[in-house]
Amino acid sequence: MRKLFRPTLWIAAATVAAVISGGVAAFAYVFGLGGSARSDIPSAQPVATLRPTSTTRPRPTTTTLPPIEQPPMTQMPPLPAGGLAQGASGDVVLAYEFRLKGLRFDPGEVDGVFDAETRTAVEAVQKLYGVERTGRIDEGVRFGLSTFKWPKAMVRHPEPDRAEVDLDRQVMVVYRDREVRLITTVSTGSGKRYCGGDQGCQYATTPAGRFAFTWHYNGWRTSKLGHLYNPYYFNGGIAVHGYSSVPVYNASHGCVRIPMHVAEYFPTLVFKDMAIYVVGTPAGPYGAAPGNPPSGTTAPVTTTPTTAPATVTTTPGSTAAPSTTAASTTTSSPATTATTTTPPTTAAPTTTTAASTTTTPPGP
Numbered sequence: 001m002r003k004l005f006r007p008t009l010w011i012a013a014a015t016v017a018a019v020i021s022g023g024v025a026a027f028a029y030v031f032g033l034g035g036s037a038r039s040d041i042p043s044a045q046p047v048a049t050l051r052p053t054s055t056t057r058p059r060p061t062t063t064t065l066p067p068i069e070q071p072p073m074t075q076m077p078p079l080p081a082g083g084l085a086q087g088a089s090g091d092v093v094l095a096y097e098f099r100l101k102g103l104r105f106d107p108g109e110v111d112g113v114f115d116a117e118t119r120t121a122v123e124a125v126q127k128l129y130g131v132e133r134t135g136r137i138d139e140g141v142r143f144g145l146s147t148f149k150w151p152k153a154m155v156r157h158p159e160p161d162r163a164e165v166d167l168d169r170q171v172m173v174v175y176r177d178r179e180v181r182l183i184t185t186v187s188t189g190s191g192k193r194y195c196g197g198d199q200g201c202q203y204a205t206t207p208a209g210r211f212a213f214t215w216h217y218n219g220w221r222t223s224k225l226g227h228l229y230n231p232y233y234f235n236g237g238i239a240v241h242g243y244s245s246v247p248v249y250n251a252s253h254g255c256v257r258i259p260m261h262v263a264e265y266f267p268t269l270v271f272k273d274m275a276i277y278v279v280g281t282p283a284g285p286y287g288a289a290p291g292n293p294p295s296g297t298t299a300p301v302t303t304t305p306t307t308a309p310a311t312v313t314t315t316p317g318s319t320a321a322p323s324t325t326a327a328s329t330t331t332s333s334p335a336t337t338a339t340t341t342t343p344p345t346t347a348a349p350t351t352t353t354a355a356s357t358t359t360t361p362p363g364p
Contacts, residue, residue: 023173024077028331049107071148075145076099077092079139081105083141084114085114085135086114086115089113093109093114096145097112097121100122101147105122106262107122126141128151129144154166158175161175162275170186170248170249171184181269184258185259187248187251188257188282189204189282197225204253206250206254207238207282209277210275210276212272213233213234213270213272215272218230230264231255239255240258240266241258242257243258245257253364254364257364311322
């Protein structure tokens with residue numbers, strides 16, 4: 001009996017092993033873990049790890065934006081001897097005004113008349129190219145307008161909505177959604193010492209840096225230093241505002257002056273908290289910070305008599321309107337979309353006159 005039991009037990013064990021081996025082989029064949037049917041998949045790697053578990057594509061890692069489309073080159077009309085200056089008119093002037101308008105240098109109304117507004121647009125072109133600021137359309141301006149390309153950003157990693165003020169070239173560029181919407185001449189701080197403001201005697205400096213627009217006053221606003229039209233503040237009492245005098249050089253008390261016809265709609269072109277960059281070298285004697293001249297030096301004090309700005313048809317708000325004794329320019333009313341923002345009580349200047357020892361300067 002013992003001899004018969006051992007062979008039987010061996011045969012039974014062999015049968016069980018064969019069944020198990022066949023089952024494993026069948027499992028491997030069905031699920032692709034071996035055999036010629038799926039020889040392309042390594043037998044040591046489960047199929048489940050080779051099949052995609054999601055149809056979502058990975059997000060692109062690049063942040064490169066497409067380049068801004070440049071304006072096409074345009075052959076501008078030939079100029080008469082000596083070029084074109086304020087007072088000229090005709091079809092040639094009309095062609096240049098049309099080109100200036102398309103390139104965001106606002107020449108005012110495109111009517112074929114070379115007026116003061118057209119002159120400020122030409123000055124902006126000359127400032128941008130760094131040539132003599134004559135306000136005349138000469139061969140240099142003609143070539144610049146024919147081959148014009150949008151200016152490069154003055155800062156690294158700029159916001160798509162921003163304003164850039166160049167202290168060295170005295171020009172401002174406004175961007176909306178990465179596109180140039182305005183290029184205009186400006187006049188910033190002169191660097192001269194003056195008295196009569198809220199902080200006493202100091203230097204007329206427009207500080208460089210990154211700022212943001214904070215609040216806007218609709219219409220004429222009177223401060224201790226003069227009258228501001230449609231000011232939009234961005235650095236304490238420093239604002240971008242319209243003024244009747246915007247020379248080709250820096251002449252303000254720290255604000256950024258812009259032409260009156262540009263100031264009409266400027267508050268609708270920018271918005272609260274929008275970035276504004278002031279780049280370049282602030283004007284100032286001895287390189288001194290505002291209000292802190294070097295010891296042992298004496299800077300002259302500005303004593304220019306008060307001059308009222310040009311008369312406008314805009315009806316000012318609660319602030320008293322400027323004098324009309326120096327009427328020279330008439331502008332339309334401000335954009336209807338511009339709304340008055342109540343200024344902070346700590347920043348609103350009063351209308352009191354300057355100290356008797358110093359004559360009030362002509363304007364901010």
